[in-house]
Amino acid sequence: MPKRVDHEERRNQIAEALIRVAGRRGLHAVGMRDVAAEAGVSLRLVQYYFETKEKLLFYGLQHLTDRFTARVGARLRAAGTDPGPRATIEALLLASLPTDEEGRTFHLLYSSYSILSVTDEALAAQPFIDNPDAAENALTGLLERAQASGLADPGIAARTEAISLLAMTATMGTSILVGQRSPESAIAVLRHHLDRIFSTTETSANGAAGRL
Amino acid sequence: MPKRVDHEERRNQIAEALIRVAGRRGLHAVGMRDVAAEAGVSLRLVQYYFETKEKLLFYGLQHLTDRFTARVGARLRAAGTDPGPRATIEALLLASLPTDEEGRTFHLLYSSYSILSVTDEALAAQPFIDNPDAAENALTGLLERAQASGLADPGIAARTEAISLLAMTATMGTSILVGQRSPESAIAVLRHHLDRIFSTTETSANGAAGRL
DNA sequence: TTCTTCGTGATACGACCGTATCATGATATT
DNA sequence: AATATCATGATACGGTCGTATCACGAAGAA
Numbered sequence: 001m002p003k004r005v006d007h008e009e010r011r012n013q014i015a016e017a018l019i020r021v022a023g024r025r026g027l028h029a030v031g032m033r034d035v036a037a038e039a040g041v042s043l044r045l046v047q048y049y050f051e052t053k054e055k056l057l058f059y060g061l062q063h064l065t066d067r068f069t070a071r072v073g074a075r076l077r078a079a080g081t082d083p084g085p086r087a088t089i090e091a092l093l094l095a096s097l098p099t100d101e102e103g104r105t106f107h108l109l110y111s112s113y114s115i116l117s118v119t120d121e122a123l124a125a126q127p128f129i130d131n132p133d134a135a136e137n138a139l140t141g142l143l144e145r146a147q148a149s150g151l152a153d154p155g156i157a158a159r160t161e162a163i164s165l166l167a168m169t170a171t172m173g174t175s176i177l178v179g180q181r182s183p184e185s186a187i188a189v190l191r192h193h194l195d196r197i198f199s200t201t202e203t204s205a206n207g208a209a210g211r212l
Numbered sequence: 213m214p215k216r217v218d219h220e221e222r223r224n225q226i227a228e229a230l231i232r233v234a235g236r237r238g239l240h241a242v243g244m245r246d247v248a249a250e251a252g253v254s255l256r257l258v259q260y261y262f263e264t265k266e267k268l269l270f271y272g273l274q275h276l277t278d279r280f281t282a283r284v285g286a287r288l289r290a291a292g293t294d295p296g297p298r299a300t301i302e303a304l305l306l307a308s309l310p311t312d313e314e315g316r317t318f319h320l321l322y323s324s325y326s327i328l329s330v331t332d333e334a335l336a337a338q339p340f341i342d343n344p345d346a347a348e349n350a351l352t353g354l355l356e357r358a359q360a361s362g363l364a365d366p367g368i369a370a371r372t373e374a375i376s377l378l379a380m381t382a383t384m385g386t387s388i389l390v391g392q393r394s395p396e397s398a399i400a401v402l403r404h405h406l407d408r409i410f411s412t413t414e415t416s417a418n419g420a421a422g423r424l
Numbered sequence: 425t426t427c428t429t430c431g432t433g434a435t436a437c438g439a440c441c442g443t444a445t446c447a448t449g450a451t452a453t454t
Numbered sequence: 455a456a457t458a459t460c461a462t463g464a465t466a467c468g469g470t471c472g473t474a475t476c477a478c479g480a481a482g483a484a
Binding site: 425427428429431432434439441442443448449451454 | 457459461464465467468469470471472474475476477478481483484
């Protein structure tokens, strides 16, 4: 066969371009031509690898979640080998906060896709529906294990707290995005709740007992 | 003067049409012609009252926040005259949840505008920036007063909890919107935290004692 | 009445968008 | 070397969008 270019890699390059330009100008504002220009290829090429814009957007969403998963994994590894449950949870939540350019793009685009999926049923049927459930389950498991090993308050409702932490992180991420809240204050709120959750009853002299 | 039509009312009618069609098909998908058709008027009329689409969108945002404020007010009044702080807070939070068609539209469009404002600086300069702060301040005040009157745990950090409650409500609202969570479970999570906050110290049979 | 101004309508314009078509290099197989 | 097939490019097409233009009816002011 001819030229043999790795199609999947090409698609990834184009998807990266989509993510870059969408992160800059907003997902609603990107066109095929913008993506092509950002990727440094011709419009035809974008059409060649993704026949339709819808498919490009779907692939972009997939690529986005993949990259986000990789980001979280990297943050977890950076937290050291076998960190405590609290440090793990903190790394998890903080990785979701738009405190750097990459996080900003992730949060903006993920939010955009979510809102879009409300009125676009084709998008609503796409993969990223199960992702939040996975995060919720993972976090719940971490909390339960922390409780079992006596690090976290046994009185708390693990799943409810997991849902709450993720929900707070998401909204405060948006607040950071629109410039309404500083990353520091968002982190402070999260730590406040982690302090509450990771507090064995008797050791609570002041506040922060079982720190990471 | 000629025909004498109340311009402001006309604008409101058109803004209502914008909100309806945007709530149905998504804010990104509405055009001037859609709004005109939904309002039962000609395209020219929409142009006449709002010279540009940008102005129409800005006015629509203003109208949206006005109507949302009215909704919250109505819910508060429906909660009875001088309800307790907890009932007030609950009414406030539940009014923000997309549990009915109106709430669904509010949440969807408010989220859409927020996301849009991240990449649209003209929109970012618009009014609705201060609204979240107002809600946060109001909620903080309610919590502090509840603490002062011995109804709420004096150990909690009022503002931090206010921020948390609003943040959780917002994200769970979106979760409801995309069909990922039921309104009941969202309400259960909120009530869980209200139970924690509105718990006088000695009644805590299990864990949450004199927290920081 | 005549005029001026406001309100409303029908329609046209230029730009851009997603998609399709046609053409042409490049290469691995025969 | 010939050829079939993959990869890439230039360009055209139909539709829709926001906006502008032209036209006309209606009503207080002169």
